[in-house]
Amino acid sequence: MYRYDQYDASIVETRVEEFRDQVSRRLSGAMSEDQFKPLRLMNGLYLQLHAYMLRVAIPYGTLDSRQMRMLADVARKYDRGYAHFTTRQNLQYNWIELKDAPEILADLATVEMHAIQTSGNCIRNTTSDQFAGAAADEVTDPRPWAELLRQWSTFHPEFTYLPRKFKIAIIASDEDRAAMRLHDIGLQIVRNEAGALGFKVFVGGGMGRTPMIAPLIREFLPAEDYLSYLEACLRVYNRYGRRDNIYKARIKILVHEIGADEYRRQVEEEFLHVKTLGIDPPAAEFDRIAAFFAPPAWEEGLSDDLDLADPEFRLWVEQNVAAHKQPGYAIVTISLKPIGGIPGDASADQMDLMADLAQRHSFDELRVTHAQNIVLPHVKKADLHAIWQALSDAGLATANLDLISDIIACPGLDYCSLANARSIPLAQKIAERFASLDRQRDLGELKLKISGCINACGHHHAGHIGILGVDRKGTENYQLLLGGSGAEDASLGRITGPGFDEDGVVDAIERTVEKYRAVRTPGERFLDTYRRVGFEPFKEAIYG
Amino acid sequence: MVEALRFRDDAVHEEPAVTLDAFLGQTNATAVRLESDEDARALIPHLDRLALIEISFPTFRDGRGYSAARILREAGYTGELRAAGDVLIDQVAHMRRCGFDALAPNQPLDQAAVEQAIGRYAFSYQKAADGRAPVWALRHG
Numbered sequence: 008m009y010r011y012d013q014y015d016a017s018i019v020e021t022r023v024e025e026f027r028d029q030v031s032r033r034l035s036g037a038m039s040e041d042q043f044k045p046l047r048l049m050n051g052l053y054l055q056l057h058a059y060m061l062r063v064a065i066p067y068g069t070l071d072s073r074q075m076r077m078l079a080d081v082a083r084k085y086d087r088g089y090a091h092f093t094t095r096q097n098l099q100y101n102w103i104e105l106k107d108a109p110e111i112l113a114d115l116a117t118v119e120m121h122a123i124q125t126s127g128n129c130i131r132n133t134t135s136d137q138f139a140g141a142a143a144d145e146v147t148d149p150r151p152w153a154e155l156l157r158q159w160s161t162f163h164p165e166f167t168y169l170p171r172k173f174k175i176a177i178i179a180s181d182e183d184r185a186a187m188r189l190h191d192i193g194l195q196i197v198r199n200e201a202g203a204l205g206f207k208v209f210v211g212g213g214m215g216r217t218p219m220i221a222p223l224i225r226e227f228l229p230a231e232d233y234l235s236y237l238e239a240c241l242r243v244y245n246r247y248g249r250r251d252n253i254y255k256a257r258i259k260i261l262v263h264e265i266g267a268d269e270y271r272r273q274v275e276e277e278f279l280h281v282k283t284l285g286i287d288p289p290a291a292e293f294d295r296i297a298a299f300f301a302p303p304a305w306e307e308g309l310s311d312d313l314d315l316a317d318p319e320f321r322l323w324v325e326q327n328v329a330a331h332k333q334p335g336y337a338i339v340t341i342s343l344k345p346i347g348g349i350p351g352d353a354s355a356d357q358m359d360l361m362a363d364l365a366q367r368h369s370f371d372e373l374r375v376t377h378a379q380n381i382v383l384p385h386v387k388k389a390d391l392h393a394i395w396q397a398l399s400d401a402g403l404a405t406a407n408l409d410l411i412s413d414i415i416a417c418p419g420l421d422y423c424s425l426a427n428a429r430s431i432p433l434a435q436k437i438a439e440r441f442a443s444l445d446r447q448r449d450l451g452e453l454k455l456k457i458s459g460c461i462n463a464c465g466h467h468h469a470g471h472i473g474i475l476g477v478d479r480k481g482t483e484n485y486q487l488l489l490g491g492s493g494a495e496d497a498s499l500g501r502i503t504g505p506g507f508d509e510d511g512v513v514d515a516i517e518r519t520v521e522k523y524r525a526v527r528t529p530g531e532r533f534l535d536t537y538r539r540v541g542f543e544p545f546k547e548a549i550y551g
Numbered sequence: 552m553v554e555a556l557r558f559r560d561d562a563v564h565e566e567p568a569v570t571l572d573a574f575l576g577q578t579n580a581t582a583v584r585l586e587s588d589e590d591a592r593a594l595i596p597h598l599d600r601l602a603l604i605e606i607s608f609p610t611f612r613d614g615r616g617y618s619a620a621r622i623l624r625e626a627g628y629t630g631e632l633r634a635a636g637d638v639l640i641d642q643v644a645h646m647r648r649c650g651f652d653a654l655a656p657n658q659p660l661d662q663a664a665v666e667q668a669i670g671r672y673a674f675s676y677q678k679a680a681d682g683r684a685p686v687w688a689l690r691h692g
Binding site for chain 1: 592645
């Protein structure tokens, strides 16, 4: 875990005081809402349908027990005793009063947390692989590089008024657990033939109303040119990204309109210049940061044996526990998707429990996943049963990771002022329809993602099954999409046809998965069956 | 337009700024105004005869001027670099870091508030055009 030094602490504390001053000017009437809006947005404070929403950054989704407990405390003290983990590995409070926001930020600063750049047309919180540092397939831990990005992008004076928001994801495995190519910039750490570390740079991906998979812009960027190259990527975008139409202002539109080759040419030209400016920190700074992410003191020589006699425990292990690179250890994913629950929500008590488990069993580390679950990254296999029991008692042991009820859903019309339709009640209905774990496991890996409007916060384009809520003549209507993926085999879902009402879309999903069961080959995932047999058989099954 | 706030000691440049097209078409102008969609690099061959470059901010949300300013400073321009237009108190620190040394806001800004805003943060994480050492340089001497 990265820890602040005096410089990091000074910057975050100054931000708290600056925001306190801005809020007091707003509350006294010295500043209008119009003037205040861009300021509060730079600090993650949105005015939603019923209240202010505060979005707290969880850099690259990593936090410790002290931070998780503070997030729980804030939920109790200033919200309604719960909070919501987001698809960008952040956390949102939905019932905040403006007058409390400065105090909340001050509380968060005591545990080295902030809400800087969690909204606004700037570089947002960098996301990463939730298994970083624990996955066997990674080239290196991507988080030191993500922390370099956090520092470089924080209050970057040139890139605070970009044409639109800007999201960067960084991974270090061929298996993509972070939807890397659906970001404005996606980075994959690789080694070249000479063994040197560098980056594959993808630019111009995204979801929203114009979904795109990012093209490869640089095959191998040497590590020492990391920030200079990103500075060049951003500068070309800041200068030439469209500003005439908010819906065409993301970098994906620029890259698409001028073409990846032309964008690459402009970036490379800018990079030759930027490289002379000495923007990249010295290796000593990387080493300083990397030291915070050194592997924890794992015990050596532990057995990989596990007693799976308890059938409930066995189901959970099979579904929610992943292989760890250290023998005798495992990676636990805690599902925040109980049947009938709100995807990504956790109560303050549940957050405290997860913090306790992390402290006791996972070297004090937790991760947030883009699928809105929580990970304990470094757990001894011998402790798994005790952890599972503790989670069960708290309603946190749902064994549905990557199954149809492990739904990504945006807050939707229950909270969000942009939404056209509700997402949460639909997610609950779908989970209830497919509540049987036997049935879910029979259907296998099936990523279902729901957005309540075309802004696609619920990643519907990347769902094996995606659902898009629209407004049709004043009533909520749901379109169904098939065949998307946010993983290393990234693809965009295709709309099946006319939309449905809430019950209708649940029935349509049932027809879809029954078609899959009828035509799959043994062991074939839904997505692979869809890709093999194509769109038409499913369309026919859905609409008859 | 209110009087510009300046962060330089030399005398105010009296010659009015001309448009980029006008500037490129005549050999003796010493002040130019760059609109936000114009390419700052067009000025690079002429920097030695320029005493004032004014960069337009039609709205504070239009951040192209920050890149224009840095490009000019990175090319060695040392004359006055003026941010003109929708320049608000909450942008002035970023403008200074990008190399602006004069502000010509549409609405007057309180000088003391501007000074406070510019001096608020003791440290910066990244290199820019203001010569300030980034935090990583302070960490590693």
